[in-house]
Amino acid sequence: MQRVVLITGASQGMGRATALYLAKNNFLVYAGTRTPHKLSDIKHPNIKPIKLDITNSENIKQVTNSIKKIDILINNAGYGLVSTVENMDEKQMYDQFNINVFGVLRVCKAVIPMMRKQQSGIIINISSFLGKIGLPLLTFYNSSKYAVEGITDSLRYELRDFNIRVHSILPGFFDTNFARDNLVTNPKTFDKNSPYSSIVSNLAPTIIKQINHGNDAIEVAKIIEQIIENQNFPSHATIGDKARKFIPMKKELSDEDFERRVREYYNL
Numbered sequence: 001m002q003r004v005v006l007i008t009g010a011s012q013g014m015g016r017a018t019a020l021y022l023a024k025n026n027f028l029v030y031a032g033t034r035t036p037h038k039l040s041d042i043k044h045p046n047i048k049p050i051k052l053d054i055t056n057s058e059n060i061k062q063v064t065n066s067i068k069k070i071d072i073l074i075n076n077a078g079y080g081l082v083s084t085v086e087n088m089d090e091k092q093m094y095d096q097f098n099i100n101v102f103g104v105l106r107v108c109k110a111v112i113p114m115m116r117k118q119q120s121g122i123i124i125n126i127s128s129f130l131g132k133i134g135l136p137l138l139t140f141y142n143s144s145k146y147a148v149e150g151i152t153d154s155l156r157y158e159l160r161d162f163n164i165r166v167h168s169i170l171p172g173f174f175d176t177n178f179a180r181d182n183l184v185t186n187p188k189t190f191d192k193n194s195p196y197s198s199i200v201s202n203l204a205p206t207i208i209k210q211i212n213h214g215n216d217a218i219e220v221a222k223i224i225e226q227i228i229e230n231q232n233f234p235s236h237a238t239i240g241d242k243a244r245k246f247i248p249m250k251k252e253l254s255d256e257d258f259e260r261r262v263r264e265y266y267n268l
């Protein structure tokens with residue numbers, strides 16, 4: 001029987017690449033997005049664009065009820081807030097967690113009962129290598145991705161008896177629209193008179209450049225297929241150059257040595 005995938009944030013980047021790749025590999029893919037028209041150029045019969053707002057539990061329930069059977073859930077939607085903590089704006093802070101963390105939990109809540117009744121399922125959360133590593137100006141984004149790691153690690157125990165596997169993928173920097181469309185900046189942090197202006201002018205262009213020269217989103221799609229096909233795939237997949245550089249380093253070095261290496265690398 002054809003396996004059914006629901007993916008969030010599917011209109012571009014990793015979500016779109018994964019939806020297309022899995023559709024071509026004979027999965028039926030419900031491509032959840034706020035903007036289904038952005039998928040209108042894709043004519044593949046295995047891709048079903050579906051309007052999905054991961055901030056709205058009612059909308060999520062309608063979507064999952066309409067699909068009926070979901071074998072694989074890919075929580076991909078996410079964006080990055082670039083702000084110092086001192087400049088925190090309540091709404092910006094809440095929105096960051098509302099999408100990157102509560103959005104993941106809301107969609108899981110809707111899909112888990114279906115998978116539990118089927119006694120099978122796979123949940124794949126797109127986290128980040130910044131879900132294991134801190135960086136200045138990215139406190140909100142990074143802590144949201146640390147939370148995604150926590151969700152993955154806890155849910156794995158909770159759902160194991162129901163034959164539901166939970167994984168996370170920790171990408172390094174990938175050349176998607178992330179830096180162009182989905183980095184939200186706090187104007188106070190980016191003010192030229194900000195006391196943080198040297199860290200901003202130093203780090204922000206470097207990160208943006210590294211994202212725009214990052215790995216190809218197809219790598220994410222391919223690792224997702226491997227997770228699906230291999231029952232024994234490890235819980236966390238580290239992909240992309242930056243993740244492969246920093247994640248093993250973090251495991252091997254003391255906290256102090258690791259921090260020193262990050263400071264040297266990013267000139268902090």
Ligand SMILES: NC(=O)c1ccc[n+]([C@@H]2O[C@H](COP(=O)([O-])OP(=O)(O)OC[C@H]3O[C@@H](n4cnc5c(N)ncnc54)[C@H](OP(=O)(O)O)[C@@H]3O)[C@@H](O)[C@H]2O)c1
Nearest residue numbers: 009010011013014033034077078079128173174176177178
């Ligand atoms: N690119 C990187 O370097 C990188 C590195 C590590 C992790 N990641 C993570 O990978 C995932 C995919 O990102 P990407 O690189 O493919 O970026 P992208 O091209 O910007 O796509 C991000 C997707 O997330 C959804 N999204 C963004 N802001 C949203 C909001 N406010 N509300 C609801 N949905 C929103 C959008 O979905 P719709 O418009 O379709 O609804 C969009 O398609 C994200 O979770 C990101 O944090 C990216």
